[in-house]
Amino acid sequence: MAETPQKNGPCIICVAITGSVPRKEHNPAVPVTIAEQIESTQEAFEAGATIAHCHVRDEEQNPTSDPERFARLKEGLEKHCPGMVIQLSTGGRSGTGHERGGMLPLKPDMASLSVGSNNFPTRVYENRPDLVDWLASEMMQYDVKPEIEAFDASHIFQEAVKMQAEGKLKGPLHVQFVMGVKNAMPVDKHVFDFYVETVKRIAPDATWCGAGIAQGQIMLNEWSIAAGGHTRTGLEDNLRLGKGVLAPSNAALVKKAAELCEKYERPVATWQQAREILTLRQAA
Numbered sequence: 001m002a003e004t005p006q007k008n009g010p011c012i013i014c015v016a017i018t019g020s021v022p023r024k025e026h027n028p029a030v031p032v033t034i035a036e037q038i039e040s041t042q043e044a045f046e047a048g049a050t051i052a053h054c055h056v057r058d059e060e061q062n063p064t065s066d067p068e069r070f071a072r073l074k075e076g077l078e079k080h081c082p083g084m085v086i087q088l089s090t091g092g093r094s095g096t097g098h099e100r101g102g103m104l105p106l107k108p109d110m111a112s113l114s115v116g117s118n119n120f121p122t123r124v125y126e127n128r129p130d131l132v133d134w135l136a137s138e139m140m141q142y143d144v145k146p147e148i149e150a151f152d153a154s155h156i157f158q159e160a161v162k163m164q165a166e167g168k169l170k171g172p173l174h175v176q177f178v179m180g181v182k183n184a185m186p187v188d189k190h191v192f193d194f195y196v197e198t199v200k201r202i203a204p205d206a207t208w209c210g211a212g213i214a215q216g217q218i219m220l221n222e223w224s225i226a227a228g229g230h231t232r233t234g235l236e237d238n239l240r241l242g243k244g245v246l247a248p249s250n251a252a253l254v255k256k257a258a259e260l261c262e263k264y265e266r267p268v269a270t271w272q273q274a275r276e277i278l279t280l281r282q283a284a
């Protein structure tokens, strides 16, 4: 059964280990090779993260949606982080068109799904309705739970809830509010409160998570944990522990989020609890 997140219930910490943008030059702790990714995720898992949000890179550190790399990463994570929820990215920085869903036949527990378009720092983040429908249908076919990436309020209203009503997405929804991407929604508490209130109103059985970019990350961790939601951290979104201090690892950022859970008397979800809350299959 899906549970409405309780203010004092377990909080799921998602770690976004690599992303498409940060490189070793920005922070040497960004895991880029599959071996580094597995090691970094294992440390984060031990620190309390129970969802691993994953992108893969090629030999030059550039993002790719190569299914073979995703397969090796998934296999390594299943071996070294047993039970952890594996979420693969179908984001638009790693490929175009149907390439973006090429890893879905691997049947990860979850995949990210961007349901609408908006501006990014230097480009349009284009998610055409026909491509979104195709990615959603692939997720349905391979029993992959989508995480709806809400870069804008319309992504919750028009796209996610309407798609669920039309049978294109299986509920209960898991929605992630992404705040602080330049040219998209800022890190703003009124907008955050509106997002939370909106999800509760129009998708009462949905679970939700807050993700802030750069210095907004720890703020979004705190807002989400205080409001009874789940939260995301990791080097994909933020390279620093504080002003001028590079994060030494993904695990260090996870520890920050876990400390905030303690402050608000929220237990950090175990992987079993995370799977139950997200209505995922229990691991073998």
Ligand SMILES: [Zn+2]
Binding pocket: 016, 019, 020, 053, 054, 055, 089, 091, 236
């Ligand atoms: Zn991502």
